Amino acid sequence: xxxxxxxxxxxxxxxxxxxxxxxxxxxxxxxxxxxxxxxxxxxxxxxxxxxxxxxxxxxxxxxxxxxxxxxxxxxxxxxxxxxxxxxxxxxxxxxxxxxxxxxxxxxxxxxxxxxxxxxxxxxxxxxxxxxxxxxxxxxxxxxxxxxxxxxxxxxxxxx
Numbered sequence: 001x002x003x004x005x006x007x008x009x010x011x012x013x014x015x016x017x018x019x020x021x022x023x024x025x026x027x028x029x030x031x032x033x034x035x036x037x038x039x040x041x042x043x044x045x046x047x048x049x050x051x052x053x054x055x056x057x058x059x060x061x062x063x064x065x066x067x068x069x070x071x072x073x074x075x076x077x078x079x080x081x082x083x084x085x086x087x088x089x090x091x092x093x094x095x096x097x098x099x100x101x102x103x104x105x106x107x108x109x110x111x112x113x114x115x116x117x118x119x120x121x122x123x124x125x126x127x128x129x130x131x132x133x134x135x136x137x138x139x140x141x142x143x144x145x146x147x148x149x150x151x152x153x154x155x156x157x158x159x
Contacts (some may be wrong), residue, residue, distance in 0.1 A: 057085070063116040064090070066111060067109035088141065089137070102119050116150060118141055119156060120141050124156070124158055138159040140157050
């Protein structure tokens with residue numbers, strides 16, 4: 001009886017893993033919604049009107065200022081950043097990789113133990129290889145939040 005329950009558990013976990021990867025694509029949408037969007041895209045190609053996607057506004061800041069703003073009022077900063085791309089200027093403190101092998105650039109803040117950590121897109125690997133500590137950079141992130149007291153960006157590129 002224990003073997004049967006163990007196999008049922010293995011099958012259940014296996015199906016969950018398969019479902020997770022099968023339903024995920026680059027945009028984070030499910031595969032069924034991507035087929036609908038591809039059908040609507042083919043209809044849009046038939047019409048001569050071309051509409052470009054609206055550009056998100058850019059929020060310009062520095063790593064030190066964003067850290068201090070988050071310290072003062074995290075809720076207000078998150079509301080200001082909602083729906084915006086964040087362009088952050090700062091001095092490189094470290095260039096690392098995390099457990100998923102993603103490139104992480106840390107920019108100096110007023111607290112040396114809590115730098116702004118920015119997860120770079122894989123396409124930025126060549127620029128990250130050439131980067132040196134202490135260099136001033138501008139990094140543009142699609143998403144910004146505060147994790148464990150420090151600013152944290154995702155889907156970032158060098159400007």
